[in-house]
Amino acid sequence: MEIVVSSSFEPLLWDESPVLVMCGGRGSGKSEFAGRKLFVRGEKEAGHRFLVVRKIRRTCSDSVVFLIKRILDENGVSYDYNKTDHTIVAHGPAGPYEFVFVGLDDPEKIKSFTGMTSAWIEEATELTRDDFLKLDLCLREPGPSYRQIMLTFNPQEVEARWLKDAFFGAAPYPGARVHNSTIDDNPLKRLDPKTWAAYAGKLDALRDQDEALWKISRLGLWAARSGQIFSWDVADLPKDAKFDDVFLGGDFGYSVDPSGLVRIHRKADEFWLEELLYAKNLTNQDLSREMELLGVQRREPSYWDSAEPKSIEELRRLGWNAAPAQKGQDSVRAGIDFIKSKKVHIVTGSHNLKKEHDSYCWRKDRGGQPMSEPVAFDDHLMSAVRYGIFTRCARPQSKIWTMRAGV
Numbered sequence: 001m002e003i004v005v006s007s008s009f010e011p012l013l014w015d016e017s018p019v020l021v022m023c024g025g026r027g028s029g030k031s032e033f034a035g036r037k038l039f040v041r042g043e044k045e046a047g048h049r050f051l052v053v054r055k056i057r058r059t060c061s062d063s064v065v066f067l068i069k070r071i072l073d074e075n076g077v078s079y080d081y082n083k084t085d086h087t088i089v090a091h092g093p094a095g096p097y098e099f100v101f102v103g104l105d106d107p108e109k110i111k112s113f114t115g116m117t118s119a120w121i122e123e124a125t126e127l128t129r130d131d132f133l134k135l136d137l138c139l140r141e142p143g144p145s146y147r148q149i150m151l152t153f154n155p156q157e158v159e160a161r162w163l164k165d166a167f168f169g170a171a172p173y174p175g176a177r178v179h180n181s182t183i184d185d186n187p188l189k190r191l192d193p194k195t196w197a198a199y200a201g202k203l204d205a206l207r208d209q210d211e212a213l214w215k216i217s218r219l220g221l222w223a224a225r226s227g228q229i230f231s232w233d234v235a236d237l238p239k240d241a242k243f244d245d246v247f248l249g250g251d252f253g254y255s256v257d258p259s260g261l262v263r264i265h266r267k268a269d270e271f272w273l274e275e276l277l278y279a280k281n282l283t284n285q286d287l288s289r290e291m292e293l294l295g296v297q298r299r300e301p302s303y304w305d306s307a308e309p310k311s312i313e314e315l316r317r318l319g320w321n322a323a324p325a326q327k328g329q330d331s332v333r334a335g336i337d338f339i340k341s342k343k344v345h346i347v348t349g350s351h352n353l354k355k356e357h358d359s360y361c362w363r364k365d366r367g368g369q370p371m372s373e374p375v376a377f378d379d380h381l382m383s384a385v386r387y388g389i390f391t392r393c394a395r396p397q398s399k400i401w402t403m404r405a406g407v
């Protein structure tokens with residue numbers, strides 16, 4: 001077994017504290033380390049039943065399940081993945097060990113926790129203090145080795161004040177060890193400097209846009225963000241509703257940024273936003289295939305970032321009814337103002353959209369005053385929504401073009 005971890009995280013590999021708190025900036029390698037530590041323990045200690053928890057079960061499959069499967073694949077370990085039960089049984093040299101993936105939105109599952117030997121809570125800021133205490137109580141049975149709950153999260157003060165109080169205050173939680181990290185601790189800095197630099201550059205750029213977000217994401221320090229732009233509710237898509245219009249908004253991404261696609265349903269001045277896709281590493285061909293799998297019709301109008309005419313043309317050549325979003329001077333602000341004048345709902349289950357919505361804030365100037373543009377970070381689905389609604393629904397200003405001929 002050969003496993004890469006950075007020198008900053010390495011001591012944690014052998015740490016047996018009952019609670020291991022990994023707080024840090026974006027891309028510091030927290031999630032990757034937590035997955036690798038469970039793998040190392042499973043291989044060495046065997047007989048484990050690891051609980052891997054997120055607030056919402058649906059978000060497990062494209063994050064923690066994907067990560068654990070990748071680590072097992074990379075190490076040539078055979079395993080059985082049960083998609084219905086959300087479990088993976090790995091066959092290690094010392095015997096089998098299991099990962100059980102759970103969302104706290106699945107109360108039946110939580111009731112049936114038995115024999116869990118250690119746990120990892122991913123994106124712990126999504127949980128409440130009560131959620132954590134309940135989990136802590138569940139993990140009381142003796143296992144093959146020490147019992148540990150690992151928590152991984154970014155220090156977002158507004159979302160998770162309880163984490164700051166519990167682990168960073170004057171009376172820290174008994175048995176907790178706290179580790180802080182930033183992207184400088186990510187082994188990619190040496191293994192893949194180009195990807196690392198692209199990532200770090202995006203984080204550095206936040207300094208001039210939103211100091212609190214820069215502190216949280218780049219420096220891994222507790223800070224409170226402010227200036228949220230929208231406050232939409234979450235609602236089911238009305239059944240049997242006759243919508244006046246249905247169309248799509250899309251944003252292209254690749255390695256550092258994800259591609260995003262949202263279906264927008266309009267009835268009069270009311271909109272329902274349904275997240276269809278949020279994924280990295282998709283070429284335009286892959287994107288087209290994903291859209292087919294999602295059941296998107298080729299004739300459905302879709303509006304995309306006009307800064308990518310080549311990608312839009314590629315989608316058109318693949319038969320999609322894709323068009324560039326309206327762009328122009330101040331179109332971002334105008335788009336936001338337009339959407340603010342409407343009633344908007346996020347369709348239930350659109351987790352990434354909800355997350356981006358919650359963190360979509362006005363950019364701040366040097367004095368901390370809000371400016372009239374959003375912070376350009378975690379804004380892929382939000383941009384997609386704007387491309388769609390503003391281009392499709394905002395009445396274009398009538399313009400009279402005059403040409404002076406022959407001068």
Ligand SMILES: Nc1ncnc2c1ncn2[C@@H]1O[C@H](COP(=O)(O)OP(=O)(O)O)[C@@H](O)[C@H]1O
Pocket residue numbers: 004005006024025026027028029030031032033152186187188
């Ligand atoms: N030990 C490692 N070996 C190889 N790649 C890593 C390692 N740690 C992190 N990475 C890569 O760096 C990126 C960010 O890591 P991640 O664990 O997702 O960060 P965080 O959870 O702190 O935001 C991921 O693409 C991940 O694959």
Ligand SMILES: [Mg+2]
Pocket residue numbers: 030031032152
């Ligand atoms: Mg992470």
